[in-house]
Amino acid sequence: MRLACAAEELKKTYGSGDTAVPALRGVSAGFERGTFTAVMGPSGSGKSTLMHCLAGLDRVDSGQVLLGGVVISGLADRALTKVRRDRVGFVFQSFNLVPTLTALQNILLPLDLAGRRPDRDRLDLVVQALRIGDRLEHRPSELSGGQQQRVAVARALITEPDVLFADEPTGALDSTTATTLLSFLRRSCRELGQTIVMVTHDPMAASFADRALLLSDGLIVQEIHQPTPDLVLNAMRGLAA
Numbered sequence: 001m002r003l004a005c006a007a008e009e010l011k012k013t014y015g016s017g018d019t020a021v022p023a024l025r026g027v028s029a030g031f032e033r034g035t036f037t038a039v040m041g042p043s044g045s046g047k048s049t050l051m052h053c054l055a056g057l058d059r060v061d062s063g064q065v066l067l068g069g070v071v072i073s074g075l076a077d078r079a080l081t082k083v084r085r086d087r088v089g090f091v092f093q094s095f096n097l098v099p100t101l102t103a104l105q106n107i108l109l110p111l112d113l114a115g116r117r118p119d120r121d122r123l124d125l126v127v128q129a130l131r132i133g134d135r136l137e138h139r140p141s142e143l144s145g146g147q148q149q150r151v152a153v154a155r156a157l158i159t160e161p162d163v164l165f166a167d168e169p170t171g172a173l174d175s176t177t178a179t180t181l182l183s184f185l186r187r188s189c190r191e192l193g194q195t196i197v198m199v200t201h202d203p204m205a206a207s208f209a210d211r212a213l214l215l216s217d218g219l220i221v222q223e224i225h226q227p228t229p230d231l232v233l234n235a236m237r238g239l240a241a
């Protein structure tokens with residue numbers, strides 16, 4: 001099994017004493033290369049904390065995070081910053097594009113910042129997978145919400161990250177545009193071998209993933225392979241009860 005990322009017994013508590021909030025209480029999971037995982041669960045179950053710890057944005061109290069075969073938990077700040085830059089891509093609910101730059105300049109920005117040359121073949125692959133070839137010279141204000149988010153995904157993929165982390169990537173899109181974006185995410189897995197971990201509240205969004213992990217109260221309580229909206233919805237209802 002080729003793991004792009006793995007969590008081993010992750011524990012994290014915010015605050016201390018009377019105000020301590022355990023956010024992760026021993027989470028273990030493996031993320032195989034080229035697979036698409038949805039992370040779901042009720043509000044406050046630890047989804048964002050898990051994603052942030054896997055991506056090196058936050059630190060665990062104990063346990064190990066492996067990213068691309070490297071143990072990143074315990075790395076010093078500078079090394080962790082480099083890991084985030086070189087190994088991880090992020091997509092958020094808000095597209096976070098730079099308004100004064102064209103779509104192409106936005107996509108190439110992470111490479112510019114890292115002083116890396118764009119690889120023409122990679123750029124072509126990503127642009128093709130996301131079908132944004134005819135929008136590259138447009139500025140974000142000249143693009144639809146769905147197109148802007150596809151540019152944001154392209155920007156996250158251009159560096160060939162070990163994992164693309166997406167936090168509610170369809171939260172600001174209408175349902176048709178969301179479906180299109182999710183199809184593109186799935187295509188990135190299939191065509192580019194990209195590993196994706198997506199936090200979502202939406203059972204329809206989760207059904208585009210290869211599996212859904214359900215968190216409850218800081219623990220993974222269920223894993224659903226080939227999730228359908230109904231399977232996910234029923235599992236979520238079970239948690240709420």
Ligand SMILES: Nc1ncnc2c1ncn2[C@@H]1O[C@H](COP(=O)(O)OP(=O)(O)OP(=O)(O)O)[C@@H](O)[C@H]1O
Pocket residue numbers: 014015021022023041042043044045046047048049050
């Ligand atoms: N910076 C913080 N300081 C204190 N407590 C925090 C902090 N971040 C998260 N928490 C707490 O940790 C628990 C898990 O939060 P987390 O944001 O990971 O949940 P979530 O499943 O992503 O929730 P949501 O779906 O509402 O975004 C919650 O009880 C939350 O209140």
